[in-house]
Amino acid sequence: MKIRPIISYAVATYVFVLPSFLVNFLGLSPLQSFLIISIPYGGRLVGSILFARFGHTLSLTEFYKLMLGASASLSLLSALLISFPAEITIRLIVGVVFGLMSSMAMYEAMEINDRKVIGGTLGGWAIGWTLAGITSMILKSWTLAISTGALSILLLPLISRGDMKIRKTKAGIPSPLGVLTYLLSFVPAFSLSLAPYFLEINGYSWDIVLISYVMAIPMYFVLPALSRKINPGVLTVIVAGIASISGVLFFDGYIYFLLPFTMAGLGLNSITPVIARRYGINSTNSGIAINSAALGGVVYPVIPSMMDYSDFSIIVGASTFAISSLVVDTKKKATQVTS
Template sequence: MSLNKHAIAFTSVISYTLATYVLVAPAFTVNQFTLPQWLSFLIVSIPFGGRVIGSLLYQRLVSIFGSRLTYLISIIALGLFSLGSSINILGLLIPLRLLVGIAFGIATSLAVEQAMRSGNKIIIALTMSGWAFGWIMGAFSYLELQNWSLIAISGVITIPFSLLYKGLLNFKVEEDKFSLPSISSILIFFFSFEPAFALQLAPSIVEDEGGISWLILGYIVAIPMYVLMPTISRFLGETRTAIIYTSVSAISGVLFFITSLPYILVIFTAFGLGMNAIAPRLASVYGATARSIGIALNTAALGGVVVPVVASLNIKIIASLFTAISMVILLVMAVRKRNAIYVEVS
């Protein structure tokens, strides 16, 4: 990997990691909100709705300002909106969290487009691993700070990283070249991200420090799983690798939500998130381009609002069903395009 590709990989991962940290940190403090459970999970998950708006705005912003200035704007906005979210006024907290989601949508759309433009499978996988890195940061912040307001304030850590904008690929497109993804590519991201959506419930299930430690371990193990997936697929093929990941994710996810055993959470986290490594490539086979893939990714993230809120009504049954069904459908979609995926990544 050349020096330029190292810079591309680093800025893509940093952008996705910081955005994820600001987005998911409240999941660790959801029980601190003296609200009905569904409303607490709405505060946690409402940014997933903002992600769609952000991904649509991204195409406009990058056509006007270019990639580097768009990165600068989104990373600074993440820090400022996170700081604003430290308030405990519900009427202001929800719109501020929505703005966090918009900034997330912009930052991650840029990170994924840059990774796809690199044409490097490892960079793509590492970029998607930013989700795991962001969760790890959130978990350690919770263990250290223990309080939602303090964790939100810590989101200003994103602002100094805005100075990395010169390390990005410098690209800009014509304003009228607006690109929308196919419905199938959106579904690919929805089903592959379902474990990530369901994992928003995990901190409330294993909320003691011992349980959080298991969750952290799961995210740490997930990081190499992102990179291992494209590596394993070279030997076993994409289809066999997808069968392994989806099967283990489905079984371990159902077992965790039924039993609440934290060591099973490690397996579910590692394989469930590792599955995301194939999502951008599979989505491209189903019609997403480098320009529209951010919209596909962040539109699918509406599931991040629906899944935890609905599943919180009966975690053992609903979360288990969501996970099992999503993994089965994802596997079917991967098998249907097995030849195209092989050509795409060879």
């Protein structure tokens, strides 16, 4: 079922990112808040490794049911057991569940072998993030908002339609260039985690971030469709160029360039799998590659504390456009996805 990996990635993202919008309600120290937000990233990598090692032991439907149940249970526990030791433990497990669910979703999407499904699956991040932001704005309470993650259990009938046996293969360690491809494509997403604070200190509401995420969602489907008409390497260079220039301008204070930065920057993720295939990334090891690259999300947002945002904007622009260096000969080597 083509929509299932998209739903799975969106649900995993929703449960994963929602606490980052609400952590201030817990009254924790800055260090404790940072740990609540960052510790799940380590769990993501663990989960993706577990999927690569043991994923074949269950069918996809069985795995989805198990992970949806885990997400719902962890959301309820997090909403009720409000203490730092409990939350840090739950958040680590949430990261593991995200690693499993995202790996499952990418496995199914890449086995379906449809660029729009693969791009849309990665678009689950933008969908989940947007829904989490809206929830936090409406339910200004840790307990109420976090408990909404338990509603994911209602998706069981939809997730259970159709099935796919997970092949037992030796996943292997993703190539460094494969991981780097995803890492560079995630730079805009890493940078956007700073956008709410940057807007606030410049006197703007962070609502514009939500609007830009909503506008970015269609790009996860439009760009993969375009990659059938335009060489994926050329398309990557164009999209990375737009994201790079608009990212520099946004962090230089031209606020409304946030919209093209978000649309092009997040949309870049949707064509990355086509490029990553050139470096040996496949359905089995894509989860490890993605969640290894995502560790940059812990480090990257710390950079502005060491410099002015005007200097940071140059780093954003340069590192976003750097993915262009990985697309040489893509036409010959990275077009194994069919439709």
